[in-house]
Amino acid sequence: MDWETVQLTDKRRRRSVTRVTDALIGFQHGRCLICAQPITPGDSTAVDHVFPYSLMQRFGNVSGWDGPDLDVIWNLAPAHQACNSAKSDRLPTPEELHRLAQRNEAIMHSPHPLRKTLQLSLRSMRHSSNPPEHWPHFLRQVQTACD
Numbered sequence: 001m002d003w004e005t006v007q008l009t010d011k012r013r014r015r016s017v018t019r020v021t022d023a024l025i026g027f028q029h030g031r032c033l034i035c036a037q038p039i040t041p042g043d044s045t046a047v048d049h050v051f052p053y054s055l056m057q058r059f060g061n062v063s064g065w066d067g068p069d070l071d072v073i074w075n076l077a078p079a080h081q082a083c084n085s086a087k088s089d090r091l092p093t094p095e096e097l098h099r100l101a102q103r104n105e106a107i108m109h110s111p112h113p114l115r116k117t118l119q120l121s122l123r124s125m126r127h128s129s130n131p132p133e134h135w136p137h138f139l140r141q142v143q144t145a146c147d
């Protein structure tokens, strides 16, 4: 997602993007998903694709990628700008996946409207012979799709 362009070109969208980002930071206990240190108001932040968006291209095209859409809330996490730049296109660490699973579970157990978005993502896994019930399970299945 071209977050910058979204923010510059659409003021109404910018407000909602900011609200979503703020909500996600709240569910991350105010911390960067990558380094787990607090995000303070003066910090430059970015929205990290925890599983890198480039995975969908690496598999040739979107239909070659066997996992779920990576450009949606379950996979998006506010982080320090510097941490996000250093991470680049690498796969997430077990610690990052643990924090992401905890954050997504926290949203699902809250009354926040984002819980609906996450419920839809959980149900969207294509290989539904073993549909994921919880976020750690979901994320393990996405990891499998990376192999």
Ligand SMILES: [Zn+2]
Residues within 6 Å of the ligand: 032, 033, 034, 035, 036, 037, 079, 080, 083
């Ligand atoms: Zn950080």
